[in-house]
Amino acid sequence: MTNSPSVMTRALIAMDTAACLRVDGDPREAATMAAAVYDRLPPAYCTGLVYSRAQLLHQYLDGAPRRLLGDALA
16 A cells, blocks of 8 residues: 555556455456446546556456446447
8 A cells, every 4th residue: 555645546546456356366356446446536537557457457358347337438
């Protein structure tokens, strides 16, 4: 975790954590975390690197976790 005041830094770390959750075998929690992070982002941060990391995670999910994250990214 970080105490950084940077919205971007915190969002990227959370997306990386979500990706690790997926690799560790918890796709539902990965999707839940990534969707929550993305939903809280200010509009200016909903593109670029944070979006591409969320999209990459989305590609590796299936079923309900994929739909959950897909809905957040839509």
